Amino acid sequence: MVERGRDPGWFRGASRRRAGAAAAVCEGALALLAAWFPSLLAACAGRTELAPAAPRTGIEVIVLGIAQDGGLPHLGCRRACCVQARATGRTLDPACLAVVDHAAGSALLVEATPAIERQVAQVAMPLAGVLVTHAHIGHYLGLAHFGREVAAARELPVWGSRRLAAFLRGHGPWSQLVDLRQIVLREIEPGVAFVPMPGVTVTALRVPHRDEFSDTMAFRIRGPNRTVLFVPDVDRWDREPGLLERLLEGVDVAYVDGTFWDGRELPGRDLREIPHPPITDTMERLAELARERPGTVRFLHLNHTNPLLHDPELRADLERRGFRVAEQGERVRL
């Protein structure tokens, strides 16, 4: 792996230029060396696999995390789900995507999670900015790492709703990042498309959720050829009839709130009190779409207790019906 994460200037312009030059050298070297030194090729491209095919091109979405805010294992959980994960070293990070432009050598982060270091390290490219859906800890806490204690970013664009921007501006430690211009807030209007990096158009759509500190957005991310939906946190679909259909309009791959399987994984809780749409309900609503276009709907933001993370048969059955559970590291070409 290229240890770019150690460069304190990683998010600065100078570093970006250095990285660009390094990438050019890398690319020139790739063609010559690929045949003889596949492991060097992988290292040069910042990837972990030993023998990749052709160098990656175009714009891709990479899934960097598929768990609910607390990840797996989950702080304080002593149930089998997390006891086993601790014993085996299995970890799943909070839901997060990167949009990577291989030609430009830059990436957008979608969510700044508490696992941001690990997630950005997998991208191994300078960040062009960060998109944030809402102010719950699994989605924005990672912004703190752009401050002076860690990465000391310089004018990194952060896109979020007007209410999220006001919250960040008005409360420490986020206000310090804004005052020092380590991050620059870009307010987005629901329904109004914006271009966070060349070739990528994003539309934010408001969704109902527990909105204590900010409102909550879903993102529709459109590249040159395909469109990906990201809606990690949303209230039950019957809260807003027609919302699910609206979110899915023109979408090729949809990463959808899969926090709970059917709610029974939370013993003692009234199913009707759980605000998230159970996966079983989403599958019922989208059964036809999944049959006609298998792999379109992929669940993420799974709670540590979600049986889909622990029961291969349940997961195989879901896949037979044309749905997927998102996997960390999977890629979708835009």
Ligand SMILES: [Zn+2]
């Ligand atoms: Zn969440």
Ligand SMILES: [Zn+2]
């Ligand atoms: Zn657990």
Ligand SMILES: [Zn+2]
């Ligand atoms: Zn949330």
